[in-house]
Amino acid sequence: MNSRSKPTQAKQSRRLLLKGGVAGLLATIGIVPRIVWSKHYLDVDEARNLIWGEGDFSPVPVELSKEQMKSIRKTSKTRVRSKKINAFRNENGDWFILDQVIGKHENIDIAVGIDVAGKVRGIEVLEYRESYGYEIMNPKWRAQFHGRDASEVLKLDKQIRNISGATLSCRHITDGINRLTVTWEQVLQYI
Amino acid sequence: MASCSRSKPLLGTFVEVDLVADVDQPTLLEASTRVFDRITEIQGLMSFHDPDSELSRVNRDAFKMDVPVSKDMRRVIASALELSLRTNGHYDISVAGAITDGKVLPNRTQRHHPIDWQAIRLGEDFVRFERDLQIDLGGIAKGFAVDCAFDLLAELPINFEQIVVNAGGDLRMFDWQDQEVTIRRRRRTVFVRQPMITMRNRALACSRSGYGSPSSVAVDVSSGKIRRSSRTWGVFAPSCMMADALTKVVGLRVASQHLIRHYNAQTISIPNTGQAELSIV
Numbered sequence: 001m002n003s004r005s006k007p008t009q010a011k012q013s014r015r016l017l018l019k020g021g022v023a024g025l026l027a028t029i030g031i032v033p034r035i036v037w038s039k040h041y042l043d044v045d046e047a048r049n050l051i052w053g054e055g056d057f058s059p060v061p062v063e064l065s066k067e068q069m070k071s072i073r074k075t076s077k078t079r080v081r082s083k084k085i086n087a088f089r090n091e092n093g094d095w096f097i098l099d100q101v102i103g104k105h106e107n108i109d110i111a112v113g114i115d116v117a118g119k120v121r122g123i124e125v126l127e128y129r130e131s132y133g134y135e136i137m138n139p140k141w142r143a144q145f146h147g148r149d150a151s152e153v154l155k156l157d158k159q160i161r162n163i164s165g166a167t168l169s170c171r172h173i174t175d176g177i178n179r180l181t182v183t184w185e186q187v188l189q190y191i
Numbered sequence: 192m193a194s195c196s197r198s199k200p201l202l203g204t205f206v207e208v209d210l211v212a213d214v215d216q217p218t219l220l221e222a223s224t225r226v227f228d229r230i231t232e233i234q235g236l237m238s239f240h241d242p243d244s245e246l247s248r249v250n251r252d253a254f255k256m257d258v259p260v261s262k263d264m265r266r267v268i269a270s271a272l273e274l275s276l277r278t279n280g281h282y283d284i285s286v287a288g289a290i291t292d293g294k295v296l297p298n299r300t301q302r303h304h305p306i307d308w309q310a311i312r313l314g315e316d317f318v319r320f321e322r323d324l325q326i327d328l329g330g331i332a333k334g335f336a337v338d339c340a341f342d343l344l345a346e347l348p349i350n351f352e353q354i355v356v357n358a359g360g361d362l363r364m365f366d367w368q369d370q371e372v373t374i375r376r377r378r379r380t381v382f383v384r385q386p387m388i389t390m391r392n393r394a395l396a397c398s399r400s401g402y403g404s405p406s407s408v409a410v411d412v413s414s415g416k417i418r419r420s421s422r423t424w425g426v427f428a429p430s431c432m433m434a435d436a437l438t439k440v441v442g443l444r445v446a447s448q449h450l451i452r453h454y455n456a457q458t459i460s461i462p463n464t465g466q467a468e469l470s471i472v
Contacts, residue, residue, distance in 0.1 A: 041198050041207075050220060125198035125205065164360045164397045165375030165423060170200035177200075 051113035051122030057088035076182040101176040195219040204359025257317040287327030334435025363394040394431035398438035428456040
C-alpha cells in the first residue's frame with residue numbers, strides 16, 4: 001500500500017471542491033453552493049485484508065435484473081440505486097462487496113464482507129464525504145478564503161482533523177448493509 | 192512513523208479511530224481492530240435497540256429480580272447515578288420511560304414507565320429496580336466506549352504519538368493540547384461547520400437536543416417532554432464519559448458552576464443562528 005508509511009495528514013484526503021472566492025460570489029447572489037469535505041480511511045486492499053486476511057478474491061460480475069432490484073427493495077425496504085454490484089468472491093464462497101451509501105448530506109464508500117453462510121463478517125468505511133452549504137453565507141467564514149489560492153484552502157482544510165457536534169446517525173449504513181444481506185440471500189448465494 | 196485511520200458504523204453512529212506511532216502499519220491496524228472489538232462489546236452490552244443486550248435484560252427483569260451485570264455496566268450506571276445525585280435528578284437514565292414512544296426508542300413493554308433514578312438499586316454485581324423503570328444509556332455509553340478504547344490502548348506496548356477516538360462527535364485525544372476541532376452543526380437542511388476551536392481538555396462531547404441523530408434528545412425530567420435546543424452545547428472534560436453525560440445537563444441549563452468544576456470540565460455554547468460565538472462558562 002503506497003500510503004502506508006505516509007503521515008496521517010497526507011493520508012487523509014480533504015478537498016474543498018469549490019474555491020472560497022467563487023463560493024462567496026455565488027453566495028452573495030443568492031445561490032448556495034455546496035462544499036464537499038472528504039476523509040479517506042482505507043484502500044480497498046487494506047479493507048479486504050482487514051475483513052478476510054490475505055487470500056485470493058476474484059471479481060464476480062453481477063448485474064441485477066429489474067425484478068431482482070424490485071424484490072430486494074421490497075424485502076430490505078431500501079432503495080436499490082444500482083443494478084451493478086461490485087463484488088468479489090474467494091474459493092470458500094465468501095464475498096467482498098464494495099458499495100456506496102448515499103444520504104442527504106453524505107456519500108460514503110463502504111466495504112462489506114459476507115461469508116458463505118450469508119453472515120456479515122466485517123464493515124469498513126473507505127471514504128466519507130459530507131457536503132456543506134450555509135457556512136459560506138457567513139461573511140466571517142468566507143473571509144478566511146480571501147486572497148488564498150486553492151493550495152492554501154486545501155492547507156486550511158487539512159487542519160480540520162476532527163469534528164465534534166450533534167451526533168450523526170449511521171442509519172443509512174445500516175440500511176445499506178441490510179440491502180446487501182438481502183442481495184446475498186436472493187441473488188449472490190445462487191451464483 | 193506509521194498512521195492508521197479507520198471508521199466503522201457502531202453505537203448508532205460512526206466510530207473513527209486515528210492512531211499514530213513509531214511502529215509498523217500492521218501493528219497499528221491490529222490495535223485499531225482491538226479498539227473496534229472492544230467498542231462492539233460495549234455496544235452489545237448497552238444498546239437499548241438490541242433486544243439481546245445486557246441493558247435490555249436489565250430493563251426486562253430488574254423490576255422483578257436482582258439482575259447480574261458486567262463490570263462495564265456497573266461503572267456506567269454508578270457514574271450516571273452519581274451525576275443524578277449531583278444534579279438533583281435532572282440527569283436521569285430512567286428517562287427512557289418518557290421516550291419509548293417508538294420514535295426515539297422502541298417500546299417493547301407497551302406500558303407506561305415512571306422516571307425515577309432513586310428507584311435504581313445498584314449492588315456490587317447486580318442491579319434492581321424498585322419501580323417498573325426503563326433505563327437508557329444513550330447519553331453516556333458512547334463516551335464510556337471511547338474511554339474504554341483509551342484504557343485498552345494504554346495497556347498495549349506501543350508508544351503512541353497520537354490517538355483520537357471519535358464516536359460521532361464524542362471524542363478524546365491523547366495529545367490534545369493545541370489541537371483543533373471543528374463543530375458540526377445542522378442548520379435547516381444542511382450541515383454547517385464553524386471555524387476551529389482549540390481543545391481544552393482530553394475529551395470533548397457536543398450535543399444539540401432534538402437534532403442530529405434521532406436518538407439525540409434531552410428530556411426535561413419534570414415534564415417528561417423532549418427539549419429542543421436552539422444551540423449546540425459542548426463540554427470539555429478529562430473523561431469522554433463525563434463530557435458526554437454533562438452535555439445533557441448543560442443542554443438543559445441546569446448545570447451549576449460547582450458541578451462543572453467538580454468534574455474539572457469546561458463548557459462552550461454555540462448558537463445556531465447568527466455568528467458563532469464560543470462562550471467559555
